[in-house]
Amino acid sequence: MFKTLFTAIATLSLGSTALAEEKKADSMEEKNWSLVIHGGAGVIKRERITAEKDAEVRAALNRALEAGSAILAQGGTSMDAVEAAVVVLEDDPNFNAGRGSVFTYKGRNEMDAAFMDGETREAGAVAGSTTTKNPIKLARAVKDESPHVLLSRDGANEFAVLRGLEQAGPQWFATDERYRQLEELKARQTGKDGDKVSYFDIDMKYGTVGAVAVDQGGNVAAGTSTGGLTGKRWGRIGDSPIIGAGTYADNRACAISATGAGEYYIRLGVAHEICARMRFKGEDAKTAADKVMEELGELGGTGGVIVAAPDGTFAWSFNTPGMYRGKANSAGVKMVGIYGDEE
Structure with missing residues (x-):
């Protein structure tokens, strides 16, 4: 017994x-979580960047990682982490987003942004925003508080005021260095007015910022913010605010934020294409990103992407000499990089 x-x-x-x-x-x-950020891709080489600028960019990337990571580590949402990380980069004049956005041909700062929740696939975006201090917050407000996905120009500005978002004048966004770049671009133009080459940034100084994250619940989110191309004309809008081109998030696959030659990203539907490869072909984040970036290059496009998957894996891929980037996760990984040989 x-x-x-x-x-x-x-x-x-x-x-x-x-x-x-x-x-x-x-x-x-x-408790698994991960965060990946970028601050633009292009002709970023050691010989072209001063030690001071290198240090400034790395410090900003680290601040953005810390802002997002703190939220994820405490059990916060991927959406809050993405917003926090992007706000840090928007406020830093080293990047082409928010403060420090490039000038249009007419000498204005016109900003685009997008935000997407991978759990619900709800999204919000703005194009040609000129008065909201942090465009990423406006994009999220469009997602959360409007029946629409994409607002533009005066309408986006009006909506921002109605939602009580912090506003800023032209002096907040403008910097002397960005104006110098505009003047240099104009002086170096070789095409006629209206010709394709006359309004593209010859030096490919893409400084778009973005973040993707997966939280402890396995939900992904993506956010992207940009000032566009130096000397852009005629209300040009790139890929950043286009859902499926420069920004996308879907819990069934991944979250993506892109930077680069926007016209090519739009034509290829880069962000959605990466998600589709992961969903339907079973490719991991790195493989899918590399394949799509290879196809982008074949079309003539340049730039990079960052990817985060619900299982906590993440990746980046770029076909330029460098990309401002950083990553962190719950396993203790934390690094920032600028040049192509940094992993």
Whole structure:
């Protein structure tokens, strides 16, 4: 009798231990999170960047990682982490987004942004925003508080005021360096007015910023913000605010933010294409990103992408000499990079 009782108690104890271990494993699994950011891709080489500028960019990337990581580590959402990381980069004049956005041909700062939730696939975007301090917040407000996906120009500005978002004058966005770049571009133009080459940034100084994240619940989100191309004309809009081109998020595959020659990203539908390869071909994030970037290059496009998947894996891919970028996760990974040989 005692032996039978002991056996029963032991079995119950082992069962309880197994259940506790299972719950512990589930808890540990739920705590996985990851964050990837970018600050633009292009002709970024060591010989072209001063030590001071190198340090400034790395410091900004680290601040953005810390802002997003703090939210994810505390169990916050991927959406909040993406917004926090992008806001840091928008506020730093080293990047072409928010403060420090490039000038249009007429000397204005016109900004685009997009935000997407991978759980619901709800999205918001703005194009040609000129008065909202942080365009990424406006894009998220469009997603959360309007029945629309994409607002533009005066309408986007009006909506921002109605939603109580912080506004800023032209002096906040404009910097002397960006104006110098506009003047240099105009001086170097070789095409006639209206010709394709006359309004593209010859030096390919893409400084678009973006972030993708997966939170402890396995939900992904993506956000992208940009000032566009130096010297852009005629209300040009690139890929950043186009859902499926420069920004996309879907819990069934991944979250993506892109930077580069927007016209090519739009034509190829880069962000959605990467998601589709992961969903339907079973490719991992790195493989899918590399394949699509290879196809982009074949069309003549340049730039890069960052990717985060619900299982916590992440990747980046670019076909330019460098890309401002950074990554962090719950396993302790944390790094920022600028040049092509940094991993």
